[in-house]
Amino acid sequence: MAIADFPAALQPIIQQGFLARAFEASLESKLGFRSVADRMDFPARIGQTITDTRRGLLAPVETPLNPAANSNFDNGMSPTEWSVEQYTLEIAQFGxxxxxxxxTEGVGxxxxxxxxxxxxxxxxxxxxxRLARNSLFGGAIGxxxxxxxxxxxxxxxxAAAxxxxxxxxxxxxxxxxxxxxxxxxxxxxxxMTVTVGSGSYTLVNVAADATNVSKAPGGISGTLTFSENVATTDAALNAAVVAATAPLVLRPNGRATTAGLLASGSxxxxxxxxxxxxLTIDTMLGAxxxxxxxxxxxxxxxxxxxLDNSQLLGLFRDPDFKLLYRGQYGSDEYRTGQVFELLxxxxxxxxxxxxxxSLGQGQIHRAIICGAGALIEGDYANMAQAYADLPGEVEHIDDVLMVTRPPLDRLGQIIAQSWSWIGGFALxxxxxxxxxIIPTATNSYLKRGVVIESLGATSLGATA
Structure with missing residues (x-):
């Protein structure tokens, strides 16, 4: 359908790109969790999920070749292969x-x-x-x-082992x-090897509760079954339960769980x-x-x-942070509290x-520190082509489509404005x-981010 099918008052806005610029400015106006994602095109006509493989590296060679074995076509060397790991990316449509x-809008x-x-x-x-955030903190499907x-x-x-x-x-x-x-x-x-309290046990089964009562954001409460009895001293109320391959989660003053976080004066x-x-500089440096x-x-x-503003306020009050910025109260960090770089x-x-x-001491806040590649965003490769024959105007901006449809109702009055995205996120x-490969590496499956859990400060210095 041609642009002439739009009202005359709107045709210049579309022709001169005002509409696309307004949409693009709003779409990109603020850095967010999506900014840490590596982009990949999700090929068309392969279904709703794709299993991709990432290659690893070869172990460094520290032993010299044996001169006595330097013969034949292999010169005393045996072929090696890199290790691989897989992840699944699932796409869906949002809009x-x-x-x-x-x-009814009249002159406006x-x-x-x-x-x-x-x-x-x-x-x-x-x-x-928010989709990117949910994947970062909660994980992707499968x-x-x-x-x-x-x-x-x-x-x-x-009550008993x-x-x-x-x-x-x-x-x-x-x-x-x-x-x-x-x-x-x-x-x-x-x-899976899991530490419960101070003991190490082998996890063999996991079951979700029929009624979810988890206090964690997006959490799923349930039961862990181990191959051996867990001691009552290890499975005390609020004792830490940590998988051997879990990502790193840090808390100020070395608190073992969120339930262990303490408010000022406790x-x-x-x-x-x-x-x-x-939140403290020391914890950030640990991450x-x-x-x-x-x-x-x-x-x-x-x-x-x-991080949210309550955590940021707690950081500004940290003695180490104040020491770093002593005499720098005119800096952008103190004047605006906006995006800044430090350490x-x-x-x-x-x-x-x-x-x-709150678990008794105050609301729990979570910051996440991420490196490149912590998240992968899959964008459907043929999004623009799929809308090529749609009546109206289609703008493809940052892998999101803005679709403007002329009036198709019986009275020719209602213009539809929509956005659409087909894709998904994977970790x-x-x-x-x-x-x-890396002597200082951890056992975590997910190594490109660290979560810091803390209480949040308020303007009065109390917990939020």
Whole structure:
């Protein structure tokens, strides 16, 4: 359908690109979780999921070749192969739409037309950013869990030694990776080593509760079954439960779980009054050290840290932070509190950071520090072609489509403005980057991000 089918008042807006610019500015106006994703095209006509394979590296050679074996065609060498690991990317279609009645809007139709494009751009950005956030923290479908996975706490203390333990969140415990790099369910033949309290046990089964009562954001409460009895001293209430391959989760002052975080003025286990478990420079440096030990690449020279404003306020009050910025109160960091870089970290305040209700000491806040490749975004390769014959105008902006349809109703009054995105997010693993390849590497499946859990400060210095 030609542009002439749109009202005359709207044709210049479309022809001069005002609508596309309004949508694009809103779509890209703020850095978010999506910015850490590596982009890949999802090929057409292959179904709704794709299983991709990442290659590992070869182990460094530290032994010289034997001169006596330097003969024949192989010169005394045996061929080696790199290890591989797989991840599954699932795509779906997302979108939203708004109607504009050119009769009831009257003389304001042009302004409303552009406003709708801006609102839709913001909605598309927030939607994709939230999908990226959910994958980062919670994991993708069929994966090994997100950066909160494999790190939970006991919710019901064992009265007697037993094989089953009730936990707050089973994400990250449901699947393991086999020697071929494939993700398979935990079972009696493919167990997972898990630390409960101070003891180490082999996990053989995971079951979700019929009614989810998890306190973690997006969490799934359930039961972990082990191959041997778990001691009552290990499975005490709120004891830490951590998978051997879990991503790193840090908390101020070395707290073992979210339930262990203490507010200002509280007493610790030794009866000492604490200043509060708020975000600190020391914890941030611990996260950066872990990422560097895993040789995680930066994003433009820094690691991205996404955190909410309550956590950021706690950081500004940290004595170490104040020491770093002594005499620098005129800096942008203090004046605006916006995006800034410090100690190899790019701090990006966001309102989309996961929130958790108080466990007794205050609301729990979570920051995540990410390196490049922490997330993979798959965009359907033929999105624009799929809409090529659609009546109206189609703009392809940052792999999101803005579709403007002329009036097709009986009275010829209603213009439809919509956005559409076909794609999905996946979390690639780095299991093959082990200590043989990188001596300082950890055992985590997911190595490109670190979550920091803390309480959030308020303007009055209390917990939020």
């Amino acid at each position: 939203n739409t708004m109607d504009l009645n050119q009769v 139709i042009a302004n409303q037309f552009v406003e709708n494009a801006q609102v839709l751009g913001i909605n598309a950005r927030q939607s994709l950013d 994966g090994v869990g997100g950066y909160l996975g494999g790190n939970t706490r006991v919710t019901t203390a064992l 037993g094989t089953t333990v009730q936990v707050d969140d089973i994400r990250g415990f449901q699947r393991v990776m086999n020697s071929m790099g494939q993700v398979i369910p935990v079972s009696a033949t493919s167990g 007493k610790d286990a030794n009866g000492n009054v604490v200043t509060g478990d708020y 950066v050290a872990a990422l560097r030990n895993n040789n995680v690449p930066t994003i433009g020279g820094c690691f991205n840290c996404f 190899g970290i790019r701090f990006i305040p966001t309102t989309e950071a996961p929130q958790q209700a 690639p693993t780095d299991l093959t980057a082990n200590t043989t």
